[in-house]
Amino acid sequence: MTAMSMAGFPILTTILMTTIVGLLVIIFIPPEKTKLIKQVSLASASIGLALCLWLYHAYNFHKGGLQFVERVVWVRSIGITWFNGVDGINLPMLLLTAVVLFTGVWTMWELEHRVKEFYALMFLLVAGVYGVFMSMDLFWIFVWYDVALFPMYPLIAIWGGTRKEYGAMKLTLYLLAGSALILPAILFLWAKAGGHTFDLFALQKIGFSPFDQKVAFLMLFLGFGILAAVWPFHTWSPVGHVAAPTAVSMIHAGVLMKLGAYGILRIGMTLCPQGAVYWSHLMALLGTIGIIYGALVGLAQTDLKYVIGYSSVSHMGVVGLGLATLSVNGINGAVFQMFAHGIMTALFFSSVGYIYDRTHTKIIPELGGLSKTMPVASSFFIFAALAGIGVPLMASFWAELLVFTAAIKVFPVAGVLALAGMILSALFMLRVVQRTFYGEKNPKWEHIPDVSKFLAVPRVVLMSCILFFGLFPKVMLDVIQSTVIPFVTRF
Amino acid sequence: MTDFLLFLPELFFILGALLFFLFSLRKTPNPAGYHRWAVVIAAAGLLVTVACSHQDGMLFFNCYRVDLFSQIFKVLLALGTIWVIFSSGELKGIDSRQHAEYYFLIFVCTLAMMMLVSSVELLTIYVSIELSSYSLYLLVPMRRGADRYSEAGIKYFMIGVTASGLMIFGMSLLFGVTHTTYVPQLMKVLPAVITQPAAIVGLILALAGFFFKLALFPFHIWAPDVYQGASNQVTTYIATVSKMAAAAMIIRFAGLSGAASPAMIKLLIVLSIASMTFGNLVALIQKDIKRLLAYSSIAHAGYILIGILTLTTQGYASAMYYAAAYLVMNYSVFLVIMKVADDGHNLQIKELAGLHKRSPLLAMTLMLGLFGLAGIPPTAGFTGKFLVFAAALDKGYLFLVIIGMVNATISLYYYLIVIKAAYLLKPVKEYPAVHVDLWTRFMSIALVVMSIYLGVFPDQFLSLTEAAARTLF
Numbered sequence: 031m032t033a034m035s036m037a038g039f040p041i042l043t044t045i046l047m048t049t050i051v052g053l054l055v056i057i058f059i060p061p062e063k064t065k066l067i068k069q070v071s072l073a074s075a076s077i078g079l080a081l082c083l084w085l086y087h088a089y090n091f092h093k094g095g096l097q098f099v100e101r102v103v104w105v106r107s108i109g110i111t112w113f114n115g116v117d118g119i120n121l122p123m124l125l126l127t128a129v130v131l132f133t134g135v136w137t138m139w140e141l142e143h144r145v146k147e148f149y150a151l152m153f154l155l156v157a158g159v160y161g162v163f164m165s166m167d168l169f170w171i172f173v174w175y176d177v178a179l180f181p182m183y184p185l186i187a188i189w190g191g192t193r194k195e196y197g198a199m200k201l202t203l204y205l206l207a208g209s210a211l212i213l214p215a216i217l218f219l220w221a222k223a224g225g226h227t228f229d230l231f232a233l234q235k236i237g238f239s240p241f242d243q244k245v246a247f248l249m250l251f252l253g254f255g256i257l258a259a260v261w262p263f264h265t266w267s268p269v270g271h272v273a274a275p276t277a278v279s280m281i282h283a284g285v286l287m288k289l290g291a292y293g294i295l296r297i298g299m300t301l302c303p304q305g306a307v308y309w310s311h312l313m314a315l316l317g318t319i320g321i322i323y324g325a326l327v328g329l330a331q332t333d334l335k336y337v338i339g340y341s342s343v344s345h346m347g348v349v350g351l352g353l354a355t356l357s358v359n360g361i362n363g364a365v366f367q368m369f370a371h372g373i374m375t376a377l378f379f380s381s382v383g384y385i386y387d388r389t390h391t392k393i394i395p396e397l398g399g400l401s402k403t404m405p406v407a408s409s410f411f412i413f414a415a416l417a418g419i420g421v422p423l424m425a426s427f428w429a430e431l432l433v434f435t436a437a438i439k440v441f442p443v444a445g446v447l448a449l450a451g452m453i454l455s456a457l458f459m460l461r462v463v464q465r466t467f468y469g470e471k472n473p474k475w476e477h478i479p480d481v482s483k484f485l486a487v488p489r490v491v492l493m494s495c496i497l498f499f500g501l502f503p504k505v506m507l508d509v510i511q512s513t514v515i516p517f518v519t520r521f
Numbered sequence: 522m523t524d525f526l527l528f529l530p531e532l533f534f535i536l537g538a539l540l541f542f543l544f545s546l547r548k549t550p551n552p553a554g555y556h557r558w559a560v561v562i563a564a565a566g567l568l569v570t571v572a573c574s575h576q577d578g579m580l581f582f583n584c585y586r587v588d589l590f591s592q593i594f595k596v597l598l599a600l601g602t603i604w605v606i607f608s609s610g611e612l613k614g615i616d617s618r619q620h621a622e623y624y625f626l627i628f629v630c631t632l633a634m635m636m637l638v639s640s641v642e643l644l645t646i647y648v649s650i651e652l653s654s655y656s657l658y659l660l661v662p663m664r665r666g667a668d669r670y671s672e673a674g675i676k677y678f679m680i681g682v683t684a685s686g687l688m689i690f691g692m693s694l695l696f697g698v699t700h701t702t703y704v705p706q707l708m709k710v711l712p713a714v715i716t717q718p719a720a721i722v723g724l725i726l727a728l729a730g731f732f733f734k735l736a737l738f739p740f741h742i743w744a745p746d747v748y749q750g751a752s753n754q755v756t757t758y759i760a761t762v763s764k765m766a767a768a769a770m771i772i773r774f775a776g777l778s779g780a781a782s783p784a785m786i787k788l789l790i791v792l793s794i795a796s797m798t799f800g801n802l803v804a805l806i807q808k809d810i811k812r813l814l815a816y817s818s819i820a821h822a823g824y825i826l827i828g829i830l831t832l833t834t835q836g837y838a839s840a841m842y843y844a845a846a847y848l849v850m851n852y853s854v855f856l857v858i859m860k861v862a863d864d865g866h867n868l869q870i871k872e873l874a875g876l877h878k879r880s881p882l883l884a885m886t887l888m889l890g891l892f893g894l895a896g897i898p899p900t901a902g903f904t905g906k907f908l909v910f911a912a913a914l915d916k917g918y919l920f921l922v923i924i925g926m927v928n929a930t931i932s933l934y935y936y937l938i939v940i941k942a943a944y945l946l947k948p949v950k951e952y953p954a955v956h957v958d959l960w961t962r963f964m965s966i967a968l969v970v971m972s973i974y975l976g977v978f979p980d981q982f983l984s985l986t987e988a989a990a991r992t993l994f
Contacts, residue, residue: 104980105979105980105983106980106984107835107838107983107984107987108835108908108911169907172898172907173898173899173903174898176897176898176903177898177899180892180897183937183940184940184944184945187941187944187945188944188945195941195945199934199937202933202937203930203933203934206929206930206933207927207930209926209930210923210926210927210929210930211923211926213907213910213922213926214910214914214919214922214923214926217907217910217911217914217922218914218919218922220911220914221911221914221915221917225911225915
């Protein structure tokens with residue numbers, strides 16, 4: 031099937047509907063039929079994944095631009111449209127969401143506590159994420175953004191671990207404080223453009239005065255920056271990761287944080303290019319601080335999930351730095367990093383989740399020598415750690431390479447400091463790997479079985495994703511670049 | 522000759538009230554029978570109001586205008602009334618000897634508010650608002666063990682008469698400045714003289730009576746005590762139905778000055794900010810759920826005012842949308858309260874513990890209602906906030922919108938605490954099972970569907986409110 035013959039079919043809405051229909055079906059299944067609930071969840075996640083893969087395949091990157099566009103007028107008087115489409119920036123994000131949802135559902139196969147509510151909320155969350163990534167109408171982007179945020183509260187507070195209620199409340203309030211800046215910014219731009227359309231590209235054509243762009247961009251950057259864990263608004267993120275159950279950590283760190291960076295890129299930099307230029311130094315500064323700060327704090331942690339949480343802060347700093355360069359390589363790298371980091375963190379949390387479910391601890395000194403008792407489970411974590419360090423042949427290697435080459439050109443000092451930060455992060459990752467998986471074997475964990483073949487599947491899927499895009503980065507970069515090259519001409 | 526048809530909904534409620542007046546004269550009360558009668562009358566009243574919703578005309582020497590604006594609010598009033606009456610099946614908070622009077626006063630009050638939203642002459646407005654206030658003054662202390670709650674009744678009465686005193690004084694000033702009591706005339710004359718202090722003071726004082734009804738800062742002091750002191754059903758009525766009438770009248774009056782009075786707009790902005798911030802901050806520490814909702818209603822009065830103070834068609838339309846959304850969301854929450862506390866006591870937040878096990882449906886209704894109040898999509902509450910803020914930014918009030926959004930975030934904290942109680946807390950003692958009858962089941966699902974439908978597909982209703990707002994000019 032070619033893209034042309036499918037032109038009339040609303041493929042994007044269908045992808046969105048896989049989650050909403052999944053959610054509705056789950057609601058009508060009696061709560062004691064947990065097996066059926068999980069099967070339905072996995073089925074609808076697989077359909078979503080298949081559709082996203084097809085979409086990725088069918089996207090014509092030679093042509094570039096917005097494809098698979100769907101447009102329906104929603105509210106005429108103030109100009110809201112149901113407007114979806116994909117280009118090189120959101121296509122990798124949709125694929126990422128599908129992969130992480132699929133593996134997340136599978137990873138949680140052993141869940142027994144309030145199963146129905148868990149999967150229902152998870153699908154609601156992912157519906158929001160899909161919605162943000164595919165919408166090109168500011169109203170819908172905001173609606174889906176909020177839909178993606180609030181299920182986090184029950185998901186963490188009910189099924190979470192360490193200090194779950196505190197973590198859930200902190201996370202929810204932080205993120206909604208972010209949307210308290212985003213909504214006024216969106217409405218501000220809408221009103222300045224005459225108040226008759228929320229269509230992203232129509233607004234882009236209208237253009238805004240430099241002053242308005244500076245104001246709006248700052249609000250959007252801070253608002254979305256909270257979700258992207260930009261330093262100093264990152265404090266909710268490690269606490270939230272630690273408190274959340276495994277699949278939620280995966281979706282949260284893997285996909286949800288990307289919404290923040292995506293929002294800055296999609297709304298902020300698209301509508302306020304001059305604002306972005308004006309504030310790019312601030313973005314670069316905060317990104318660099320994030321890289322170094324995340325690595326340094328990560329060094330001092332003893333909890334595996336905190337380690338990953340701070341490494342996420344550090345890696346999201348790379349995304350921020352890449353965006354701040356406002357250059358082809360930098361933004362290419364940032365988008366690629368969003369994808370690579372999403373898959374990598376999902377693998378991290380997935381493998382820690384297995385260890386934690388068995389040992390009921392994630393404190394590094396209490397573990398130790400795990401590679402001898404459960405070699406497969408350990409190998410997943412070690413693989414993710416290598417990807418996190420940015421070893422060649424892993425997807426994140428290319429992403430970081432692109433960002434740093436661009437950064438050293440545009441912000442030499444920040445670029446060099448950020449590189450130093452990456453070395454620090456390599457140090458702390460290796461230290462964690464060494465302490466947890468090698469060294470003295472803790473006899474307490476000897477009886478624990480290794481990962482079964484069934485539960486290994488989602489982790490292997492994630493690993494092969496990292497490896498595939500590490501070996502063939504062109505598959506992704508061609509797509510991203512097709513949109514980024516025309517995009518940077520506006521700065 | 523067909524003029525009386527314009528007055529049909531009101532006539533219908535007059536007849537209903539008369540019937541219950543006769544019932545109240547009987548020696549042996551029959552609560553179950555009264556409830557059935559009340560349901561039938563209120564349901565028929567709703568049907569009549571809906572049937573009359575496209576009428577247009579003037580009555581009573583042009584004191585009384587029937588147009589789309591008034592009819593939409595009448596439908597909302599009738600809808601809220603039937604919801605409250607349906608939930609009065611087990612009116613355990615009120616002595617069974619007073620049930621006939623309870624229904625009588627509810628019908629009179631609805632009648633008065635229907636007259637209020639149609640009145641376009643100052644004295645007619647005053648008479649209508651007093652009629653509705655006096656019914657409420659009687660309803661509030663009507664509760665079993667009234668001496669414990671009599672403070673609420675007295676407080677409500679004292680503040681109410683103060684507000685109406687201010688209001689009639691303001692109206693007299695308006696008459697003095699403009700030599701007319703007709704609202705359409707005032708609209709023509711007032712913008713020319715609005716620079717005179719007497720005109721501004723008159724207009725603001727005239728608004729005071731409606732601010733009192735809406736529980737807007739600084740006329741909010743009665744709300745927490747009255748919400749707590751009145752029986753659950755009466756609180757529901759005050760919190761839902763009477764707010765509709767107040768919102769309608771503020772919309773009608775705020776536009777009187779035209780757009781030419783910056784002082785007036787500044788004052789409204791200050792009141793709106795004070796109301797939102799005060800309501801939300803004090804709500805954070807409440808333990809009694811009705812008190813919490815009282816403070817939340819103060820905050821919501823502020824949000825509605827944001828739409829109104831833009832003085833644009835779009836702003837009025839968004840405020841009307843917000844009011845309708847507020848009716849749905851607030852009633853969802855009160856429905857759950859009335860059911861969980863079906864013996865009529867005041868519900869504490871911690872008593873909701875484990876509600877998701879005792880009744881999953883009510884827990885979900887409560888959650889969606891509270892998410893609506895907090896302004897989280899895809900509920901009508903979110904779309905309402907979005908529209909109100911959009912209208913405000915169209916006039917360039919960026920700062921006001923940021924404060925509004927910060928307030929929405931603060932409010933989320935205390936709504937989440939209630940949701941947490943329903944979904945997470947383990948009950949400290951065994952609470953009696955919640956009895957959910959078929960009607961409640963149906964109503965819960967209907968409210969959830971309504972809230973989401975209005976939120977996701979606002980276009981139809983919004984164009985209706987826009988048409989209604991245009992009739993104001």
